[in-house]
Amino acid sequence: MMDILISILLLMGGALVLVGSIGLVKMPDFFMRLHGPTKATTLGMACLLFAAMAYFSQYGDGFTLKEILISLFLLITAPISGYMLIKSAIHHRIDSSEKTTGKENIEED
Numbered sequence: 001m002m003d004i005l006i007s008i009l010l011l012m013g014g015a016l017v018l019v020g021s022i023g024l025v026k027m028p029d030f031f032m033r034l035h036g037p038t039k040a041t042t043l044g045m046a047c048l049l050f051a052a053m054a055y056f057s058q059y060g061d062g063f064t065l066k067e068i069l070i071s072l073f074l075l076i077t078a079p080i081s082g083y084m085l086i087k088s089a090i091h092h093r094i095d096s097s098e099k100t101t102g103k104e105n106i107e108e109d
Contacts, residue, residue, distance in 0.1 A: 002058045009051035016044030028097040030089050038082035046071055 023036030053067040 002054060006051050006054050006058075009047045009054065013044045013047030013051060016040045016047060018044075020044060029100055030094050031086065031096050031100050034082055034085055038078050042074060042078040045074055049074075 017040070020036040020039070020041030023040060024033055027033040027036065049067045049071045053063070056067075057063045
């Protein structure tokens with residue numbers, strides 16, 4: 001049963017990382033391009049780390065704290081860094097495509 005759970009987590013994690021990477025390459029502008037690494041890739045890495053936790057608790061040396069700390073660090077820092085990149089792009093007035101939504105919510109300095 002644990003092997004099935006680990007396999008599902010690995011497949012989901014790999015698929016989410018792949019979707020995030022494709023989104024990073026294929027999106028038309030910086031604002032849309034940032035969604036891939038901050039959302040899908042972060043969740044994909046969390047799935048891969050949970051799979052590692054499950055594997056090593058079942059077949060390895062037991063439950064370790066390293067994967068939990070890596071997951072927490074990743075889940076906290078990725079959205080914050082994405083937010084800071086967006087704020088910097090707004091400050092530098094980077095152009096966006098016509099498909100980008102939410103441009104009317106940006107406040108002028």
